[in-house]
Amino acid sequence: AQTVTQSQPEMSVQEAETVTLSCTYDTSESDYYLFWYKQPPSRQMILVIRQEAYKQQNATENRFSVNFQKAAKSFSLKISDSQLGDAAMYFCAYSTTGNQFYFGTGTSLTVIP
């Protein structure tokens, strides 16, 4: 069965610093997708970044980048130059090419001014 594990329930970072959120997953599939979603206090889920498993190159979106280690089944999110608006719950998610979509338990990120 596919599972997504986020081992850090809470993290904090000083404004302008860098923080890395961890995510591991379990799958027997070779073709799949990985995501990081952000849920701020408004509770609107926002896509941060997406990675396709067949691509070796790590995805980046401005200050957000991932470290995708396929063999280790690891998919961490790095936030550079952290801003107050980055404070939110971050969910790692895994999806197959079908309809299956699995979320991790989330990491609550606090940004300290």
Added chain:
Amino acid sequence: GAVVSQHPSRVICKSGTSVKIECRSLDFQATTMFWYRQFPKQSLMLMATSNEGSKATYEQGVEKDKFLINHASLTLSTLTVTSAHPEDSSFYICSARMTSGGALWNIQYFGAGTRLSVL
């Protein structure tokens, strides 16, 4: 682009009444929509997968007769909580996936959620 509208954002109802929640993809077609339930400070729990023109696929433990899902068009799915009780109080979130989107395929775009309170 890729906006999903969910309505209402907040609803308070009496026990025993039914509540309908709408999920619309505003600028894209969505063959598949998803309905989630989220408890405070917890992750999203998938309730059902809604496919346009066919019956929804419910996750184990989700009562089909209590949570009625209709996906009558490529841009609209509805969730009806029938005979709601206080234990149904929760935050419900819908999402939609593009029918075809090239590089954007398989991304779930989320509505803003509905907070249901059953008195």
